[in-house]
């Protein structure tokens with residue numbers, strides 16, 4: 271047993287533990303279900319990325335691939351690679367992406383991205399980074415596969431500065447990293463990124479009057495969470 275970053279005792283988390291847990295999510299259809307929740311915070315990020323038609327983009331922790339497919343449409347002359355530690359997520363992603371010629375999915379861990387250095391113009395990751403066993407190593411790997419001038423964009427809803435999501439740590443079956451915007455930015459700087467910035471992406475989608483899920487206390491907390499916003503950290507490989 272090992273202690274998680276929040277101080278609770280949990281089993282040590284390896285790629286295998288992540289794979290098994292997210293395979294369960296994929297089998298339960300949760301990969302596809304995440305599009306609805308993550309789209310409102312992801313659309314503003316896609317605009318900020320300023321993609322050009324021939325760009326090559328890596329989607330880290332791509333899940334069932336909804337974002338990878340959107341990216342593939344935005345870079346018709348480029349390539350998109352969706353990568354995920356869960357082979358079941360990757361299977362789901364491939365099944366629904368057969369019509370895309372510029373999109374492929376690979377199974378892999380961000381700590382060892384199965385790709386050559388200096389290839390991608392952009393790397394993006396939505397709601398995945400706080401699960402990575404060692405986020406500093408993952409961000410270094412992203413730096414390696416970006417070409418000079420390329421940029422990395424990490425978007426997360428679970429971070430120290432938004433208290434309305436802290437309860438997720440106790441609800442998830444896997445270990446999470448609850449870090450501040452400053453700590454995430456520091457990982458970017460340590461990996462070698464320049465022009466490192468962080469900002470909030472607020473979610474303006476309508477909130478139901480009554481909340482019946484398990485992730486928030488009630489609709490008021492969900493509303494507060496969305497108003498506080500997701501954390502976007504980005505930087506450039508100069």
Ligand SMILES: C[S@@+](CC[C@H](N)C(=O)[O-])C[C@H]1O[C@@H](n2cnc3c(N)ncnc32)[C@H](O)[C@@H]1O
Nearest residue numbers: 292304331332333354355356379380396398401
């Ligand atoms: C909450 S889901 C988000 C999926 C997708 N980005 C989306 O927005 O729908 C997190 C994803 O990150 C993947 N993941 C977690 N740790 C990973 C790691 N170390 N390397 C690669 N993928 C990882 C999981 O398998 C899972 O599919």
